Amino acid sequence: MKILVVVDSINIEDSSGSKANVALIHNLREAGFEILVHHFTRKDIRLKNIQTFNVPEIKFNPYYFLSRAQRVISRNLKINLAPFFEKKFGFSFTFFNDTNSIAKALKKESFKPDLVLTLSKGASFRPHYAVLKLPHLHDKWMAYVHDPYPFHYYPRPYNGVQDGYDKKEHFFREVSKKAKYSAFPSQLLKEWMGSYFPDFSKTGIIIPHQNAKYEIQSNNFPSYFDVSKFNLLHAGNLMKERSPEGLLEGFKIFLDKNHEAKNVARLILLGNASDHTEMLNRYQKEIPEIYANNGNKPFDEVFLIQKNVSVNIILESKSEISPFLPAKFPHCVEANKTILSLAPYYSETKRLLGENYEFWSEADKAEKISNLIEKLFQLWKQNPQNTFLNRKDLDEYVSVEYLKEVINKLNLKVK
Incomplete structure (x- = not known):
């Protein structure tokens, strides 16, 4: 054909x-x-x-x-x-x-x-x-x-x-x-x-x-990334309507409740976030465990990190419905790490992950987000492999x- x-x-x-x-x-x-x-x-x-x-x-x-x-x-x-x-x-x-x-x-x-x-x-x-x-x-x-x-x-x-x-x-x-x-x-x-x-x-x-085959050209991690840590990554632009405040506050609450996590937990945000510069600067100044790069990184670098973090985050806008399938969804599936889905109840990401998928919250529910991060952290502490996604059905779908x-x-x- x-x-x-x-x-x-x-x-x-x-x-x-x-x-x-x-x-x-x-x-x-x-x-x-x-x-x-x-x-x-x-x-x-x-x-x-x-x-x-x-x-x-x-x-x-x-x-x-x-x-x-x-x-x-x-x-x-x-x-x-x-x-x-x-x-x-x-x-x-x-x-x-x-x-x-x-x-x-x-x-x-x-x-x-x-x-x-x-x-x-x-x-x-x-x-x-x-x-x-x-x-x-x-x-x-x-x-x-x-x-x-x-x-x-x-x-x-x-x-x-x-x-x-x-x-x-x-x-x-x-x-x-x-x-x-x-x-x-x-x-x-x-x-x-x-x-x-x-x-x-x-x-x-x-x-x-x-989920297309992509050969990473370099396996050298950038200076801001320590593969031995409990790393949560959001890769992608943070548009005006896609506020990271619930995620940032949820991570802050998690650290306040789990003091031992301050030595090992990292929240990384990569992508243009010009509409949220003031907020990101404020949280980074208060919480050194947050790294936010307000600008684009080469795809090769981002994909390498996606495959080596503990958790990949898909953040969507606060809304009644999100009919979009984020372009990074197949990359997150291939990375085989737990997806923390921050999206409306009626969203394509949530639909694909399934009705009973545990690690989902609406984007502005900071307390719930902190609880989900804590669950993931405890799983990671027991064994980092506990945060593998292992979804053969999603692998096949993409x-x-x-x-x-x-x-x-x-x-x-x-x-």
Whole structure:
């Protein structure tokens, strides 16, 4: 089977979305499918044993010149015209030029796929917009939807409304109608998006974020990490809506109750946390057992630490529901260390871990979080292997074999 993948970026260092996309691409190849990747990374990046094509940007196009003129005006006159144009057209001139560039490249492609898979990141969905312009691909198109879209369809506390929201909504309704298949990383996200765009409920399948093989380039631990300690790690961006206060306070209460833990327990937070800088600085100053790096670390370093901590933490926003499957979920499963899930009761992470999974709490329940950390600490003291996750069912769920089974069930007419 031949699969054409159209993707925003294959640079695993630029976002968790790109990491998830690259893992999916690798696993499709590992499953035995013939893969060609069209990407818009703006860097010459190659994937091992996979044919890639870096889509060139069109530079002789009205949208290109308009986007550059807008940047010059913004820089020199300090006038931000983006909200005005996005309200009028729904998207930026750069977005239109990028999607035209992708569509042009696809029109010239001689590769004859059995399936066209569009992957995106953040809130752009440029590959989807490009393929929407190409009706001859719609009968073999699978639109992968990694997050709710548009932004006003996010669950609370994410409650913003983007400029041109109505045009973005129209765009995604067209995607839901024209794509023969749709795919979602989580069951809850499929149900969530299907409530706004009913066609997704008819065409949707679940392809979870993948556990792809990744060779760590260096086994040297950074200076802030002592593998002999009881280490709890949260790796990932702490957005404004994703407050770490309950976790920080829970760790503080745990230390206050367990004085012997101060010599061996460490809470490590890696990732951009600019919205919580003051809070993190305050807790770090009071509690030296907390290490918070407000910025991005190389994936190689983060993955090495994930595999060698005692507990991996998945922190989500305080909400009634979290339909997302965090991109780091398969990394945490592969690390085989207990996952401390801080999420709403109705969340995909909790659903997968199971109704009776012990180490779950809502993100703001500091007292409960401290009790869970204490239980994990006591288990670790008895034997560090007691904190192994050991979930074969989850290993299989994010595996190549499961992915192959899902794709083969589509019964595509393979040439």
